[in-house]
Amino acid sequence: MPELLKAEDLGVSFGGLRALSGVTFGLGAGEIAGLIGPNGAGKTTLFSTLVGLVKPATGRVRLSGQDMTGAAPNRIVRAGMTKTFQNTALFDSMPLIDNIVVPGVVHGSLAEARERAADCLARVGLAHRRRAAVGDLTFPEKALAEIARALATRPKVLLLDEVMAALTPQEMEAVIAQIRDLRAREGISFVIVEHHMRAIMGLCERILVLNFGELIADGTPAEVSRDPLVLSAYLGEDHALH
Amino acid sequence: MLPELLQFLQAVLDGLLLGGVYGVIAIGLTLIFGTLNVVNFAQAEFTMIGMYVAWFLWHALGIDPLLGAVISFAAGFALGAAVEASLIRPVMKSTGAAQIFLTVGLMMVLENGALLLFGSDYRSVLTPYQTTAYRLGPLFVSAPYLYAFVAALLGAGLMWLVMMRSWLGRAIRATAQDRMAAELSGINTRLVHMAAFGIGTGMSAFGGGVILPYSSVSPTAGAQYVVIMFLVVVLGGLGNAAGALAGGLAAGVIQSLSGLYAPIQMQNLTLFVLFLALLYFRPNGLLGGKRA
Amino acid sequence: MKRDLTFILCALAVLAAAGLALDPGGYAMRILCLVFLTAAMAQSWNIMGGLAAQISLGHAAFFGIGAYASTILQVEAGLSPWIGMWIGMVLAVAAAMLLALPTVRLRGHYLALATLAFAEACRVIANSIGITGGPQGISVPYMGNSPAMMQFSQSGGYLPVIGALFALVFGLFALISRSRLGYMLRAIRENEDAAELSGVSAVRVKIAGFAISAALSALCGTVFAQFMYFFDPDSIFSPLSISVRMALVAIIGGLATLSGPLWGAVVLVVLEETARSRFSALPPGVTPLLVGSLLIATVLWRPAGIVSLLPAPGGVRPGWLKWRKRNA
Ligand SMILES: Nc1ncnc2c1ncn2[C@@H]1O[C@H](COP(=O)(O)OP(=O)(O)OP(=O)(O)O)[C@@H](O)[C@H]1O
Numbered sequence: 001m002p003e004l005l006k007a008e009d010l011g012v013s014f015g016g017l018r019a020l021s022g023v024t025f026g027l028g029a030g031e032i033a034g035l036i037g038p039n040g041a042g043k044t045t046l047f048s049t050l051v052g053l054v055k056p057a058t059g060r061v062r063l064s065g066q067d068m069t070g071a072a073p074n075r076i077v078r079a080g081m082t083k084t085f086q087n088t089a090l091f092d093s094m095p096l097i098d099n100i101v102v103p104g105v106v107h108g109s110l111a112e113a114r115e116r117a118a119d120c121l122a123r124v125g126l127a128h129r130r131r132a133a134v135g136d137l138t139f140p141e142k143a144l145a146e147i148a149r150a151l152a153t154r155p156k157v158l159l160l161d162e163v164m165a166a167l168t169p170q171e172m173e174a175v176i177a178q179i180r181d182l183r184a185r186e187g188i189s190f191v192i193v194e195h196h197m198r199a200i201m202g203l204c205e206r207i208l209v210l211n212f213g214e215l216i217a218d219g220t221p222a223e224v225s226r227d228p229l230v231l232s233a234y235l236g237e238d239h240a241l242h
Numbered sequence: 243m244l245p246e247l248l249q250f251l252q253a254v255l256d257g258l259l260l261g262g263v264y265g266v267i268a269i270g271l272t273l274i275f276g277t278l279n280v281v282n283f284a285q286a287e288f289t290m291i292g293m294y295v296a297w298f299l300w301h302a303l304g305i306d307p308l309l310g311a312v313i314s315f316a317a318g319f320a321l322g323a324a325v326e327a328s329l330i331r332p333v334m335k336s337t338g339a340a341q342i343f344l345t346v347g348l349m350m351v352l353e354n355g356a357l358l359l360f361g362s363d364y365r366s367v368l369t370p371y372q373t374t375a376y377r378l379g380p381l382f383v384s385a386p387y388l389y390a391f392v393a394a395l396l397g398a399g400l401m402w403l404v405m406m407r408s409w410l411g412r413a414i415r416a417t418a419q420d421r422m423a424a425e426l427s428g429i430n431t432r433l434v435h436m437a438a439f440g441i442g443t444g445m446s447a448f449g450g451g452v453i454l455p456y457s458s459v460s461p462t463a464g465a466q467y468v469v470i471m472f473l474v475v476v477l478g479g480l481g482n483a484a485g486a487l488a489g490g491l492a493a494g495v496i497q498s499l500s501g502l503y504a505p506i507q508m509q510n511l512t513l514f515v516l517f518l519a520l521l522y523f524r525p526n527g528l529l530g531g532k533r534a
Numbered sequence: 535m536k537r538d539l540t541f542i543l544c545a546l547a548v549l550a551a552a553g554l555a556l557d558p559g560g561y562a563m564r565i566l567c568l569v570f571l572t573a574a575m576a577q578s579w580n581i582m583g584g585l586a587a588q589i590s591l592g593h594a595a596f597f598g599i600g601a602y603a604s605t606i607l608q609v610e611a612g613l614s615p616w617i618g619m620w621i622g623m624v625l626a627v628a629a630a631m632l633l634a635l636p637t638v639r640l641r642g643h644y645l646a647l648a649t650l651a652f653a654e655a656c657r658v659i660a661n662s663i664g665i666t667g668g669p670q671g672i673s674v675p676y677m678g679n680s681p682a683m684m685q686f687s688q689s690g691g692y693l694p695v696i697g698a699l700f701a702l703v704f705g706l707f708a709l710i711s712r713s714r715l716g717y718m719l720r721a722i723r724e725n726e727d728a729a730e731l732s733g734v735s736a737v738r739v740k741i742a743g744f745a746i747s748a749a750l751s752a753l754c755g756t757v758f759a760q761f762m763y764f765f766d767p768d769s770i771f772s773p774l775s776i777s778v779r780m781a782l783v784a785i786i787g788g789l790a791t792l793s794g795p796l797w798g799a800v801v802l803v804v805l806e807e808t809a810r811s812r813f814s815a816l817p818p819g820v821t822p823l824l825v826g827s828l829l830i831a832t833v834l835w836r837p838a839g840i841v842s843l844l845p846a847p848g849g850v851r852p853g854w855l856k857w858r859k860r861n862a
């Protein structure tokens with residue numbers, strides 16, 4: 001089976017800083033992969049590069065076999081991959097529901113977009129907040145709204161950047177259940193950045209580890225948590241691997 | 243020597259002399275952008291104010307505008323610092339649009355304030371060197387242009403010294419680089435912003451003073467420098483002071499050379515088209531500046 | 535939608551009632567025409583400047599192209615402005631595309647600078663070529679009272695034309711604002727990266743918005759030329775009295791709102807005309823000084839403009855002008 005997403009030798013630098021170098025990995029349809037690494041490892045940068053917000057200095061990005069390197073983000077999104085923003089980037093002056101309508105209007109009528117938006121909001125459990133102003137949402141609600149907006153683009157690959165950071169354990173469970181359900185029913189693949197180790201080790205069947213911009217491990221949670229390279233990368237970090 | 247070649251060299255020389263002044267006027271704009279990240283659309287009005295200050299000093303006290311330009315700087319500094327504290331500071335954290343329209347409003351106020359105070363007359367000065375020209379081999383160097391050029395370079399050099407050597411300069415550069423970090427290391431960035439804005443408007447006012455011997459001042463004197471000033475800073479890279487000087491020289495030479503081959507109005511057209519092309523191909527300037 | 539329609543119909547009703555009551559050749563009629571024409575100009579700018587926060591300081595370029603196109607076609611070929619205005623709109627859209635090429639990827643102040651330079655380039659060109667009449671300006675050929683040539687002997691004759699222009703521009707704004715395009719324009723305004731990651735092509739949406747905004751500005755230009763009879767490059771391509779004014783009226787009234795440009799136009803035109811007629815002894819410069827101060831005051835204290843002072847059913851959303859800068 002051809003891989004849905006393929007990153008080959010991605011390299012990015014900001015001025016003198018090498019934020020990513022030689023990152024290569026693939027993702028199959030319906031796969032749920034976790035992306036972990038210490039602060040500043042380059043996880044967000046990798047996501048931004050995959051969706052075209054950051055242009056890589058080296059390497060290629062392929063989606064469904066198509067070369068997407070250097071393509072405008074909106075093209076990549078329409079080809080089926082999008083990401084959420086770690087610090088959330090909602091459209092502040094629009095009510096919540098209108099935020100989720102935006103991806104829909106790219107393809108179809110306003111009525112269809114509204115229907116889809118309501119559906120996506122309900123999925124993340126925010127249906128009761130649909131008329132709320134973005135400014136009135138709590139941070140966890142904003143993170144959930146990010147997921148809803150990303151879902152409204154009808155993605156095949158969804159890159160989630162620390163959406164569970166501020167959630168309560170119950171909310172986290174609900175999001176995890178939702179991710180599993182989306183994979184089962186719509187075959188969506190996920191790459192998930194999360195610092196909460198237990199959540200990510202339980203949810204993902206595969207873990208990628210990024211350190212100083214390099215992919216230092218790629219394997220099952222069990223393999224990765226035994227990997228000496230990974231252990232030394234996390235040495236002195238406050239996140240325990242169990 | 244061939245007459246065409248002579249004409250060409252003369253135009254380059256004239257352009258360089260003109261461009262030095264463009265540079266010093268634009269340095270103020272670029273310093274303000276580099277430090278406060280604000281594009282001051284009213285910047286050229288400070289050049290106009292500097293011209294008036296120098297004119298009145300000449301008219302009332304007989305002070306030569308080249309000396310009066312120092313007072314122009316002081317006036318531009320004081321007014322600019324006051325403007326920063328009262329008008330710019332409240333919109334520092336607002337959208338770019340708020341900053342654009344605030345400074346556009348300021349431009350209207352300053353230009354029309356001058357019209358109210360001084361009327362629409364064109365005022366110029368008389369200096370003993372007004373019509374003097376030096377011979378440089380087969381070329382001519384007009385004295386007022388030469389003096390203005392030298393004064394502009396002196397002004398720019400002095401500013402460079404202040405920026406590089408003084409405590410204030412270091413504080414301004416630190417704030418420009420990372421306001422938060424500067425704040426944490428004990429710099430009062432509010433004061434630094436005020437000072438940087440003041441120096442910026444002061445430099446443009448100083449430039450106004452030194453060009454007075456070969457130009458005249460009226461309330462719209464600033465308006466004619468608006469686009470050229472922006473061209474110069476974009477040429478050099480917004481936020482890059484050395485770039486502004488180089489950009490000024492380049493703009494002066496281009497303007498002067500295009501005068502050889504095109505009618506006078508077309509000179510400005512060359513500059514505008516160049517400006518648009520530049521924005522397209524090198525939005526961060528030829529020499530690279532602070533990122534937009 | 536219903537509220538928008540009510541607003542436009544009310545404004546037109548006021549226009550019609552005043553049109554019937556006022557002396558068609560009188561001064562008040564002229565003011566009435568100017569108010570609605572100014573409102574239409576500001577609303578054309580508001581499509582990009584307000585909805586998408588793409589700040590142009592060069593809309594005089596499109597406005598002037600519209601004015602020159604219809605006037606030159608009438609002078610040179612006897613063509614009615616009713617036809618010339620279409621050509622003006624097409625040319626303005628072409629100019630907008632030409633401008634979009636270098637500017638569509640620019641953000642914030644770079645866009646403002648580029649549009650400013652573009653309008654200045656138009657001014658220089660119009661000053662130096664023959665067909666525009668050069669710096670001496672150009673006059674609309676005198677036809678007497680001739681509706682077929684969009685020319686009327688009294689201001690009152692223009693009122694239906696200006697009313698139709700107002701209805702068109704405001705109606706289109708209301709439609710766009712609530713359409714798919716409107717959602718995409720606002721998304722770009724609030725966060726261009728997030729808009730892209732929602733699948734919105736910022737480049738295409740901006741070009742579409744600029745094209746519509748430019749075409750409507752050109753239309754206003756044609757009507758303005760007919761109303762004024764005479765103009766020259768420095769006045770029609772003026773950075774302050776056209777480009778900045780279009781923006782300023784929208785801001786003072788209320789950015790990105792339907793009614794804002796009308797309120798802004800009322801305040802601005804009445805202020806200007808009162809100063810001109812009542813206090814003609816005032817030295818020149820007082821009015822623009824006041825207008826500049828009004829702009830500064832709006833930015834500092836009332837970023838949502840006049841509409842935020844009016845009782846609004848459902849409330850007005852706060853103006854985006856005062857929002858915090860992002861990723862600065
Ligand atoms: N736009 C940028 N310009 C300059 N440097 C950047 C930029 N974006 C990220 N960086 C730098 O690149 C490195 C990687 O940052 P990135 O945000 O990708 O890390 P991360 O793994 O997502 O960290 P975190 O866990 O804190 O979210 C960091 O050193 C960061 O400072």
Ligand SMILES: [Mg+2]
Nearest residue numbers: 043044045086
């Ligand atoms: Mg991150």
